[in-house]
Structures are given as structure tokens and as C-alpha cells.
Amino acid sequence: xxxxxxxxxxxxxxxxxxxxxxxxxxxxxxxxxxxxxxxxxxxxxxxxxxxxxxxxxxxxxxxxxxxxxxxxxxxxxxxxxxxxxxxxxxxxxxxxxxxxxxxxxxxxxxxxxxxxxxxxxxxxxxxxxxxxxxxxxxxxxxxxxxxxxxxxxxxxxxxxxxxxxxxxxxxxxxxx
Amino acid sequence: xxxxxxxxxxxxxxxxxxxxxxxxxxxxxxxxxxxxxxxxxxxxxxxxxxxxxxxxxxxxxxxxxxxxxxxxxxxxxxxxxxxxxxxxxxxxxxxxxxxxxxxxxxxxxxxxxxxxxxxxxxxxxxxxxxxxxxxxxxxxxxxxxxxxxxxxxxxxxxxxxxxxxxxxxxxxxxxxxxxxxxxxxxxxxxxxxxxxxxxxxxxxxxxxxxxxxxxxxxxxxxxxxxxxxxxxxxxxxxxxxxxxxxxxxxxxxxxxxxxxxxxxxxxxxxxxxxxxxxxxxxxxxxxxxxxxxxxxxxxxxxxxxxxxx
Numbered sequence: 093x094x095x096x097x098x099x100x101x102x103x104x105x106x107x108x109x110x111x112x113x114x115x116x117x118x119x120x121x122x123x124x125x126x127x128x129x130x131x132x133x134x135x136x137x138x139x140x141x142x143x144x145x146x147x148x149x150x151x152x153x154x155x156x157x158x159x160x161x162x163x164x165x166x167x168x169x170x171x172x173x174x175x176x177x178x179x180x181x182x183x184x185x186x187x188x189x190x191x192x193x194x195x196x197x198x199x200x201x202x203x204x205x206x207x208x209x210x211x212x213x214x215x216x217x218x219x220x221x222x223x224x225x226x227x228x229x230x231x232x233x234x235x236x237x238x239x240x241x242x243x244x245x246x247x248x249x250x251x252x253x254x255x256x257x258x259x260x261x262x263x264x265x266x267x268x
Numbered sequence: 269x270x271x272x273x274x275x276x277x278x279x280x281x282x283x284x285x286x287x288x289x290x291x292x293x294x295x296x297x298x299x300x301x302x303x304x305x306x307x308x309x310x311x312x313x314x315x316x317x318x319x320x321x322x323x324x325x326x327x328x329x330x331x332x333x334x335x336x337x338x339x340x341x342x343x344x345x346x347x348x349x350x351x352x353x354x355x356x357x358x359x360x361x362x363x364x365x366x367x368x369x370x371x372x373x374x375x376x377x378x379x380x381x382x383x384x385x386x387x388x389x390x391x392x393x394x395x396x397x398x399x400x401x402x403x404x405x406x407x408x409x410x411x412x413x414x415x416x417x418x419x420x421x422x423x424x425x426x427x428x429x430x431x432x433x434x435x436x437x438x439x440x441x442x443x444x445x446x447x448x449x450x451x452x453x454x455x456x457x458x459x460x461x462x463x464x465x466x467x468x469x470x471x472x473x474x475x476x477x478x479x480x481x482x483x484x485x486x487x488x489x490x491x492x493x494x495x496x497x498x499x500x501x502x503x504x505x506x507x508x509x510x511x512x513x514x515x516x517x518x519x520x521x522x523x524x525x526x527x528x529x530x531x532x533x534x535x536x537x538x539x540x541x542x543x544x545x546x547x548x549x550x551x552x553x554x555x556x557x558x559x560x561x562x563x564x565x566x567x568x569x570x571x572x573x574x575x576x577x
Contacts, residue, residue, distance in 0.1 A: 158296070160296070161296075161300070161308035161309070161310040161338075161568075162308060162309060162310070163310075166310055166311075166313075166571065167313060167314075167571060167572065172270050172568070172569065174292075175292075175293060175296040176296075177296070177299070178296075178299055207309065208308075211303065211304075211305040211307070211308075212303065212304070212305075213304070
């Protein structure tokens with residue numbers, strides 16, 4: 093087991109990601125943040141809180157998207173996924189949507205997320221923010237716009253992200 | 269997170285955990301049904317055949333919509349105008365359909381037990397859409413789901429089932445489902461329409477409409493199934509309506525608001541008066557709406573693992 097980010101490093105990384113968002117989206121009212129259920133939401137909660145802190149604005153459109161019914165492996169594993177809540181209470185038409193997930197690996201989750209998102213309307217642009225980008229493991233041509241950390245991994249390894257809110261610690265580790 | 273069963277033949281074979289899982293999944297599908305695009309691609313690699321050997325409007329449309337909302341391919345079959353009238357057996361009919369690579373079967377049949385028989389002879393997942401006077405599991409699930417939605421829970425609720433309990437698969441499935449989920453159940457109707465020994469299923473029996481209404485929080489009113497009554501069991505529909513028809517004035521005299529349910533089709537003026545059926549305390553149309561979400565959940569949870577070539 094190797095620590096990729098400890099609490100201090102994670103905090104700095106989140107600050108950087110939030111500042112990058114503010115830098116690239118001066119008018120945040122044209123932008124919406126959507127976290128992917130279930131694990132991306134822990135990250136998007138933090139990012140949105142930081143965005144509010146940095147801009148001093150309480151108004152950021154923030155939703156959660158569940159992609160269970162859009163997966164391409166529904167009938168390949170024995171265990172079906174437990175669906176979570178989708179909660180997008182605003183229109184995404186002509187907006188910039190930032191999808192947020194914790195770990196980018198094969199890219200299949202993001203493919204499903206884009207399909208799920210487009211069922212809600214036609215955004216002007218979709219961007220992707222991830223905390224960990226597992227390099228060289230993509231199965232689809234998908235790249236993130238904002239990356240916390242890029243790591244080289246092999247397929248048998250696992251990246252696990254712990255959040256204070258549910259795991260009592262902030263840490264990102266690489267498991268062999 | 270699949271179910272403990274491979275087919276949905278009857279409520280009798282489900283565990284309470286299965287029912288909660290179905291409800292939880294239906295919550296998600298209900299959300300999908302509120303969206304501008306009411307469709308998800310989940311079952312795009314699945315073909316479902318709707319085998320209806322008996323007439324149906326609501327259930328067949330509900331299943332077909334559920335399948336389409338999940339992007340499954342659907343084939344419809346009804347017994348009239350098919351080879352069944354040429355003397356083909358049930359197994360032959362089904363084997364012929366399965367030879368065309370169908371993954372799931374939704375079946376309604378006039379013979380009680382027909383889906384169990386079929387399950388012994390095929391590998392496809394079977395969903396019972398009503399078999400004779402035995403079970404109608406998806407109806408019971410959507411009824412319990414509608415109670416849960418309206419009252420917050422099923423456990424501990426007092427539910428009365430009124431009418432033709434003798435010939436009703438809805439009644440039987442409802443009893444199994446509600447008892448398993450911890451509700452108290454009373455059946456009420458004329459003695460000729462209440463099967464003997466029904467109390468052995470853990471339900472109370474009440475012959476007086478008013479007393480049953482005073483007891484219950486939810487009234488599930490069933491249709492008089494004249495087509496299944498081979499000998500007269502009450503003197504006339506008018507007399508039945510007089511003693512067992514539920515009217516607004518009767519409900520008002522009880523002094524509490526009862527939730528009114530009906531699996532449809534309603535015989536207005538017989539078991540239910542129009543002023544009750546169309547009132548705010550009736551959740552009859554919510555039941556229909558929930559039916560699609562419940563059936564989507566059942567189809568999804570039974571769709572299972574597919575071998576990849």
C-alpha cells in the first residue's frame with residue numbers, strides 16, 4: 093500500500109482544483125457542477141464548498157448524477173449495482189457542465205455519465221474533473237480537463253480514496 | 269444486489285428483502301419517469317416477449333411501457349389469432365418463441381400455476397403477470413409500493429381487501445405481500461365470496477362493510493369477477509352494490525380519511541361509487557403510474573447475467 097495523497101496534500105490539491113475552476117470560469121452562473129454517484133459526490137461536495145468560499149457566492153448550481161442504468165456491463169457481472177439518487181434540479185441547456193468523479197480509470201463510467209447527462213438536455217460544453225487520473229489504462233478516448241494527480245498503475249492495482257465525512261480520514265492510497 | 273429468485277412467479281416465493289430491493293429500485297425508475305427523456309438504455313441487449321393468453325389492458329400496456337422505457341426489444345403475443353387456437357401446447361408455443369432468442373417472458377395465463385410449469389421447462393426468466401385465480405405478483409408489489417408512498421411505510425398499517433376475494437389473484441398476492449411486510453390484513457365481502465380457511469393465511473375476516481372500513485387505514489377494493497363465477501354467488505349486482513358498494517356518504521360517516529385503492533378495471537356504481545373513485549383520497553391513478561416503475565424494477569433485477577459470445 094502506498095499513500096498517493098495525505099491529508100495535507102489532498103487539501104492543497106482540492107484548493108488548486110477549485111482555483112483552476114474559478115480561473116477558467118469567471119462567470120460561474122454559466123457553469124454547473126455535477127458529481128457522479130456514489131463516490132464522486134464526496135469530491136464534488138468539497139469542490140463546491142471551496143468554490144463558494146473562494147467566490148464568496150452562495151449560488152452555484154450543483155447536482156448529482158447516478159449512472160447505474162447507463163452502464164455497459166449490466167449483464168456481464170453477477171451482482172447488479174445498487175442505484176443511487178439522481179438530483180439535477182436545474183436546466184443544463186446551454187451551460188458548461190463540469191462532471192466530477194474521484195478516479196478516472198477505463199473511461200467507461202464517464203462514457204455512461206455523458207450519455208446519462210445528455211438525457212437531461214444539451215449543455216454548451218462538458219468538462220471533466222477528477223482527483224486521480226490512472227494513466228495508460230483508458231479503454232475509451234476520454235481525457236480529463238482538471239486533474240488532481242496523475243498516477244501510473246497496472247490493472248491489478250486499486251486506487252482508494254478516503255473522505256473524512258465517511259471514513260474519518262482524508263487520504264488517497266494505491267493498493268496492490 | 270439481485271433478487272433471491274430467478275423468476276418472479278409469485279409473492280409467496282419472495283423474501284421481504286427482495287421486496288424492499290424492488291421498491292428501492294422502483295424509486296430510482298420513478299425518478300427516470302419524471303424526466304423529459306423517460307428512457308434509459310439499461311436493457312438494450314434484452315428481448316422480452318409478452319405472452320398474454322388472457323385479456324388485459326392495463327397490465328400489458330404497463331409491462332410494455334416498462335420494457336420500452338428500459339430500451340428492451342419487445343414482442344407481443346396474444347392467444348386469440350395465434351397457433352394456440354390451432355391446438356398448440358403451451359410448451360411448444362414457448363419453445364418456438366424462445367428459439368428466436370428471447371431472454372425474458374412476461375406471461376398471463378388463465379390456468380393457475382402455468383408460470384411454475386413453464387419455469388421447469390425453460391431457461392428464460394419468467395415474470396408472472398397473473399395466473400388464473402392464483403397470483404398477480406407485480407400488482408401486489410405496486411399496491412404495497414403505493415401504500416408505502418402514501419403513508420410512508422407498510423409495516424403496521426391496517427389494510428382491508430374488499431369484494432371478490434374468492435376469485436382474485438390480486439387479493440391472494442396482496443395478502444402474501446402485505447403480511448410479509450408486516451401489515452395487518454382484513455378481508456371483507458359476502459360469505460360466498462370469501463374462501464373458507466382464508467384466516468389460515470393470517471388475515472381477519474369481516475362480513476360487515478362498515479366495521480371493516482372503521483378498522484382499516486387503507487381499503488383495497490376489488491372488482492367482482494363475473495367471468496370467473498360459474499354459479500351465482502350473490503343475487504344481483506344491485507344487491508351487492510347495496511351491501512358492499514363504497515360510497516362517499518359512507519366514508520364521510522366514519523370520521524377518518526381512508527386511502528382508497530383499486531386494481532382496475534372499476535365497475536363504477538358496483539363496488540365503488542364514482543364520488544369515491546375520483547376523490548382525493550383515492551390513489552387509483554397513482555397505482556397505475558407506480559405500476560410502470562415497479563415493473564421496470566422487476567425487469568431490471570431479473571435481467572441477470574448474460575453469456576458473452
